[in-house]
Amino acid sequence: NNDQLRPVRVLVKKQYGTMSKHYAAYLKPHVKTHGKFLWASGMILATWTVFFILYANLFNFDYFELSYAGVQDAQPVYGPFYKRHVATKEKKSLTDLAMRKHRFNSFKSDQTPLNRKIPDTRSEGCAELLYPHNLPVASVIIVFHNEALTVLLRTVYSVLDKTPPHLLKEIILVDDFSDDGELKTLDLEISKLVKTSHIRLPKRSGLIKARLFGASRATGEVMIFLDSHCECNSGWVEPLLYEVKKDRSTVPSPIIDVIMYDTFEYRQANPQVGAFDWSFTFYWQLREQKNLTEPLIAPVMAGGLFAIDRSYFEEIGTYDTDMNIWGGENMEMSFRIWMCGGRLLSLPCSRVGHIFRDRAPYNFGGESQILTLHRNYARAVEVWLDGHKELFYRFVPHARDIDIGDISSRVNLRKRLNCKSFDWYLENLLPMLPTEKRLLASGQIRNNKIGQCVDTLGFRKANDTVSHYRCLPKREPGYTNQVWMYSKNYEIISLENCLDASVPDANSRAFKRVSLWPCHGLGGNQKWHYSATQQIIHAESQLCLSVGDPSKPKLFLDHCDGSAHQMFTFTNIYSQ
Numbered sequence: 001n002n003d004q005l006r007p008v009r010v011l012v013k014k015q016y017g018t019m020s021k022h023y024a025a026y027l028k029p030h031v032k033t034h035g036k037f038l039w040a041s042g043m044i045l046a047t048w049t050v051f052f053i054l055y056a057n058l059f060n061f062d063y064f065e066l067s068y069a070g071v072q073d074a075q076p077v078y079g080p081f082y083k084r085h086v087a088t089k090e091k092k093s094l095t096d097l098a099m100r101k102h103r104f105n106s107f108k109s110d111q112t113p114l115n116r117k118i119p120d121t122r123s124e125g126c127a128e129l130l131y132p133h134n135l136p137v138a139s140v141i142i143v144f145h146n147e148a149l150t151v152l153l154r155t156v157y158s159v160l161d162k163t164p165p166h167l168l169k170e171i172i173l174v175d176d177f178s179d180d181g182e183l184k185t186l187d188l189e190i191s192k193l194v195k196t197s198h199i200r201l202p203k204r205s206g207l208i209k210a211r212l213f214g215a216s217r218a219t220g221e222v223m224i225f226l227d228s229h230c231e232c233n234s235g236w237v238e239p240l241l242y243e244v245k246k247d248r249s250t251v252p253s254p255i256i257d258v259i260m261y262d263t264f265e266y267r268q269a270n271p272q273v274g275a276f277d278w279s280f281t282f283y284w285q286l287r288e289q290k291n292l293t294e295p296l297i298a299p300v301m302a303g304g305l306f307a308i309d310r311s312y313f314e315e316i317g318t319y320d321t322d323m324n325i326w327g328g329e330n331m332e333m334s335f336r337i338w339m340c341g342g343r344l345l346s347l348p349c350s351r352v353g354h355i356f357r358d359r360a361p362y363n364f365g366g367e368s369q370i371l372t373l374h375r376n377y378a379r380a381v382e383v384w385l386d387g388h389k390e391l392f393y394r395f396v397p398h399a400r401d402i403d404i405g406d407i408s409s410r411v412n413l414r415k416r417l418n419c420k421s422f423d424w425y426l427e428n429l430l431p432m433l434p435t436e437k438r439l440l441a442s443g444q445i446r447n448n449k450i451g452q453c454v455d456t457l458g459f460r461k462a463n464d465t466v467s468h469y470r471c472l473p474k475r476e477p478g479y480t481n482q483v484w485m486y487s488k489n490y491e492i493i494s495l496e497n498c499l500d501a502s503v504p505d506a507n508s509r510a511f512k513r514v515s516l517w518p519c520h521g522l523g524g525n526q527k528w529h530y531s532a533t534q535q536i537i538h539a540e541s542q543l544c545l546s547v548g549d550p551s552k553p554k555l556f557l558d559h560c561d562g563s564a565h566q567m568f569t570f571t572n573i574y575s576q
């Protein structure tokens with residue numbers, strides 16, 4: 001009967017295309033079974049979904065992938081200066097222009113999506129950690145002066161994109177009186193974004209006062225400060241908030257990854273913490289970890305990127321408001337937090353990229369950068385260093401003559417908070433730093449003939465070879481590999497290691513390799529004399545530190561011949 005078959009044929013056609021009438025007649029019951037099967041598997045799936053959501057909520061974890069603003073998965077979003085076609089010649093001149101203006105390649109930034117993907121650089125095991133759902137909410141504060149627009153926007157995009165909405169109260173941008181026309185569309189760009197506001201200061205105030213202004217507007221339980229050229233990575237915020245939640249006097253920082261200033265490539269940093277030498281030069285100290293996800297104890301913070309409980313920030317004395325423009329506030333805050341009962345951590349599970357550059361692209365409000373920096377240092381030194389301040393002045397003699405103004409309110413703060421001594425700080429946080437009256441020279445060890453500096457190249461283990469490399473500016477990450485201290489025990493020290501050369505036979509003409517070895521304080525292979533003729537003489541063998549022979553290791557021992565290949569200068573030499 002044709003009439004009975006017709007509806008079935010329609011159904012079959014839809015699902016399987018054309019089939020013979022004959023076959024279709026047989027199919028009807030099969031289609032029905034098929035429907036039942038679909039229905040049953042749908043039910044199973046739904047049950048599992050309900051269980052999964054219940055389970056996830058019960059154990060408080062976020063069960064959806066990151067990218068909270070949803071922009072990561074969308075089309076690339078370009079900033080206002082993006083050019084679709086750029087000739088090679090034009091590219092080069094635009095790059096040069098950008099480098100001169102910002103000290104990083106902002107042209108490359110303009111050509112890079114604001115929501116670009118970056119590699120998840122968290123240490124192994126971090127991605128599997130679970131955090132409570134009810135962490136404190138954060139206000140993110142970003143201060144800037146003449147920042148490159150797309151770099152600033154990418155910072156904000158990354159915060160929105162990588163922070164679970166329930167943990168982000170607001171993003172406060174504080175414009176420290178920028179006068180660069182490239183920022184005139186900033187308000188328009190920000191108006192497209194949620195939770196983000198922009199305040200402009202009526203005069204140039206410097207990053208310290210600008211951050212305080214931002215803090216005064218913040219309403220979240222925790223404040224997170226960021227520089228204006230950062231990119232937050234996956235899961236960056238939870239570890240920070242978790243540490244503050246556990247103990248409100250903990251001030252955690254992310255591990256600061258490197259955004260290359262020229263290529264904008266995002267690179268993973270090693271687990272490391274801030275340290276300093278007596279010139280207050282900040283450097284990174286690598287840390288070995290058994291448990292890779294474990295927070296690291298940080299003697300000092302780099303300064304730009306940290307989370308702090310909002311009421312604790314007040315309680316511990318915010319910042320020294322008489323510090324100007326830039327520099328030293330991170331040292332002051334670090335000493336204060338440690339000595340007055342708090343602690344600083346660096347978290348390998350929280351990663352934020354930052355563009356490090358060779359020098360500041362902006363002016364310092366009418367005085368030199370070095371004067372501003374040294375005044376800020378001296379204010380911190382006078383309040384916190386106790387008997388050790390003379391050592392600082394030996395490293396930075398110029399700071400002694402600077403008028404630092406009134407510090408009585410900060411001295412009173414230290415008394416009021418009943419803070420510990422600087423001796424306590426050194427013993428507990430930087431036991432390897434040689435204290436006063438134990439140093440002869442320090443800084444980079446430069447050979448003028450080849451114009452390079454003695455460099456560990458980042459090697460830190462016993463017996464690693466020491467080499468030389470282009471002398472790097474302070475604050476560039478690799479600079480730390482070129483910082484040496486020449487002690488009164490005649491050791492040449494890099495962090496915990498000493499320059500070492502083993503000489504089984506002093507008369508051998510073999511050219512000796514120079515390596516690192518943990519300082520043992522016994523002289524021997526680690527004893528070096530710095531002569532009036534600028535030679536660095538290995539005491540045991542009476543051979544000279546030498547460079548510049550392509551047939552030998554880069555740094556080697558050779559018979560002293562008085563040539564410029566054996567003459568070195570230290571950045572700082574201390575008159576005794």
Ligand code: UD2
Nearest residue numbers: 143144145176206207227228302303304305325326327328
């Ligand atoms: C590092 C810190 C920085 C700060 C500084 C010492 C990191 C990654 N960076 O230097 O945060 O602690 O050491 O003071 O730890 N800015 C203003 N007004 C000014 C000058 C600067 O708002 O007058 C802004 C600037 O746009 C940037 C931030 O302050 O967002 C830090 O300045 P920087 O990036 O030049 O400092 P940086 O990273 O060399």
Ligand code: MN
Nearest residue numbers: 227304354355
């Ligand atoms: Mn910076």
